[in-house]
Amino acid sequence: MSQAAPYHADIAGNSDGICHWLTTVDGVRIRVGHWPTPNAQGTVLIFPGRTEYIEKYGRTATELTKRGFACVAIDWRGQGIADRLLPNRAVGHVDVFEDYQLDVKAALLHVKSLGLPEPYHLLAHSMGGCIGLRSLYEGLPVKSAVFSAPMWGIKMSPALRPIAWGLSSVSKQLGFGGVFAPGQQAETYVLRATADDNTLTSDTANFDILQQQLKVQPDLALGGPSLHWLNESLREMRVLAQRPSPDIPCLTFLGSDEAIVDPTRIYERMANWPNGELVVLEKGRHEVLMEVPDIRTRVLDGAAALFSAHSPEMA
Numbered sequence: 001m002s003q004a005a006p007y008h009a010d011i012a013g014n015s016d017g018i019c020h021w022l023t024t025v026d027g028v029r030i031r032v033g034h035w036p037t038p039n040a041q042g043t044v045l046i047f048p049g050r051t052e053y054i055e056k057y058g059r060t061a062t063e064l065t066k067r068g069f070a071c072v073a074i075d076w077r078g079q080g081i082a083d084r085l086l087p088n089r090a091v092g093h094v095d096v097f098e099d100y101q102l103d104v105k106a107a108l109l110h111v112k113s114l115g116l117p118e119p120y121h122l123l124a125h126s127m128g129g130c131i132g133l134r135s136l137y138e139g140l141p142v143k144s145a146v147f148s149a150p151m152w153g154i155k156m157s158p159a160l161r162p163i164a165w166g167l168s169s170v171s172k173q174l175g176f177g178g179v180f181a182p183g184q185q186a187e188t189y190v191l192r193a194t195a196d197d198n199t200l201t202s203d204t205a206n207f208d209i210l211q212q213q214l215k216v217q218p219d220l221a222l223g224g225p226s227l228h229w230l231n232e233s234l235r236e237m238r239v240l241a242q243r244p245s246p247d248i249p250c251l252t253f254l255g256s257d258e259a260i261v262d263p264t265r266i267y268e269r270m271a272n273w274p275n276g277e278l279v280v281l282e283k284g285r286h287e288v289l290m291e292v293p294d295i296r297t298r299v300l301d302g303a304a305a306l307f308s309a310h311s312p313e314m315a
Helices: 054-066 097-114 127-137 160-171 204-216 227-241 263-271 293-309
Strands: 003-005 018-023 029-035 043-047 070-075 120-125 142-148 250-255 276-281
Touching (some): 043 097, 054 204, 070 097, 097 127, 160 227, 227 263, 250 263
Parallel strands (some): 043 120, 120 142, 250 276
Antiparallel strands (some): 029 070
């Protein structure tokens, strides 16, 4: 059963979004938004990254609806205005990484109840790429998948990696799993960084949009991850890395200046993905969907072409 939820059209750059509250089977309230379009040839399931929220994808939804696809996006548990899981709402946290699959299942039931058109396609960014890969293994009913800088590994120095594993592994047993991981803090990265030195986008106008969104709607902001989230994510990525790539048409975009996720893991995965292609975008940073216009357009056109090729009208 869904209920109407807020959609902040003033910051989304798109007035057509409609949001609902959903309750997952384990009792967590999440928010799901959708953007319908007449005569859509399918529906794109947008899986956002860590710290992200539905309105961040309003402009992406505009471009995809222009290209003939309805869209759906999720506020994952622990971020956006979905239920936060710790008393300190600034800490990014999840109890078990696979709990995100409960959010996926609730969203999928909602999509079906809305009657949004099939086939479905996946567009997954960063942490959403890790969640999305697990979803594909669990039978997510999509005909194709596009990944943007997927979190199949986290970029960190070789010296830091064993410390991250060790400290995060004992954090829950010792009762400090809910504290920030080393180097993380309550203030969200977008408001700490500048247009010149941020690792997200080289497009200053789009970076300004990100900052303004969180200044206008501060409840959407999220700080760094907890030690427990770090351990859960490391474990999930290790498990997924041991599995062969799904046999589904796939296109993955990676900026050449990526500084957040581990490019090596992406290269390795895509080198062994049947019907998969990796596109490296010169001078692109982490958020290729919010990059300079030529990069952004290349990603959107490439995604739409793959989706269209695997939709009935274009098959």
